[in-house]
Amino acid sequence: MTSYLKTTVLLAGLTALFVGMGYLLGGQGGMMIAFVMALGMNLFTYWNSGSMVLSMYGAQEVDATSAPQFYGIVQQLAQRAALPMPRVYVIHSGQPNAFATGRNPENAAVAATTGLFDRLSAEEIAGVMAHELAHVKNRDTLIMTVTATIAGAISMLANFGMFFGGSSSNDERGGNPLGFVGSLLMMIVAPFAAMIVQMAVSRTREYEADRIGAEICGRPDWLATALVRIHEGVAHTVEPHAEANPATAHLFIVNPLHGRSFDSLFSTHPAVENRVARLHAMSGYAPQPSGPWGGARRSPWG
Structure with a gap:
């Protein structure tokens, strides 16, 4: 299954989950209310998420x-x-990292931290920014904004259902057709499933951005080296803004949150070693016994 098809399937599943939440909460009327809420939230984030x-x-x-x-x-x-x-944009932070944002290529922005400039060479920075421009080219920033918004709306509906519950009747006015079981699913299972789908969408887009970013800069090894250096820097540097706003973690090239960089259902990013292996396969690059990251070369990016 291609990454684009996989992303489409995951987004469709998340949307269906949201509609199902509305149905469990209030029947057909609940579905309509949930749809209107989602539309309003997506319109707001579409225009304002970047800024x-x-x-x-x-x-x-x-x-x-x-x-x-x-x-x-x-x-x-x-x-x-x-x-x-x-x-x-430049972010004054000691943690090396970068992200892209904006609703489309015409309104895009890229940002890098000062920590990235301190730790990476010009070639490696080029690899990182090529990855971020790949996100812009693929319109991933919009996809991830919509995904995060729907997932957030599902959690909001779950909280609403926990406090107010749903009608156990299944009459013409609607109501929760599954009664207590439906409310339990809405409060526990649905938000958990939404989180997993959101993480899966993010990981899919990261692999694709690595591939296209490597093609843009023409040197997969630049991005591979950069990912290792960023991963090492993130492990030793806390980014307070990211820790206070974990919902933005999926935007960064490497997960900025401590303890969440493993390749599992609960990570917003694939494992760095998996990403590096794919990039090495693109260029046929074979690490030397002394280590793959030495021997920096000057380039037109300097």
């Missing part, structure tokens, strides 16, 4: 004058990817 996330992390916009090397890397990569030039 909200950037503000949350205190990101500062830069240009060719204030950050010439970083801006130049993004500019060259955007040209190679045939994308409009995104807005470029």
Whole structure:
């Protein structure tokens, strides 16, 4: 199954779960109420998600004058990817990481932390930003915004059902057709299932962004090396904004939350070693016994 088809199936499953939640809560009337709520929430996040996330992390916009090397890397990569030039931001954080946001390529933004500049070479930064531009090219930022919004709405409905319950009758006005069993499923199983689907969508998009990002920069090994260095940096550096807002973890190239980087149903990202192995397979790169990350080379990105 291709990553695009898998993402479509997962999103369809999440949507069906949300509709089912509305039905369990209030029958056909509950489904309609849930649909209207979801529509309003998605419209709001569609227009405001990018600015909200950037503000949350205190990101500062830069240009060719204030950050010439970083801006130049993004500019060259955007040209190679045939994308409009995104807005470029810097986040003052010691943790090396980066993310992309925006509802479409015309309104996209990419952001990187100062910790990324401190730990990575220009080549590795190019690999990271190519990955983020791949997210923009694939419109993953919109997909993940919709996924997170629906998952959040499911949790909200579960809380509502826990406090108010659903009607046990199944009359013309609707109501919970499964009674207590339906309420129990709504309160416990549905949010858990929504979380798993959200994580699966995110992991699928990360593998695809790695592949396309490697094609954009032309060097899969640059991104592979960068992922290892970022993973090591995240393990030793806490990002307070991310810890306070775990719902944004899926945006970053490497999970910024401590203790959540393993490849399981509960992780927003695939394991770094799995991603690196795929990138090595793309380039036919074979690590040497002394270690795969030495021997940095200069490049046009510097």
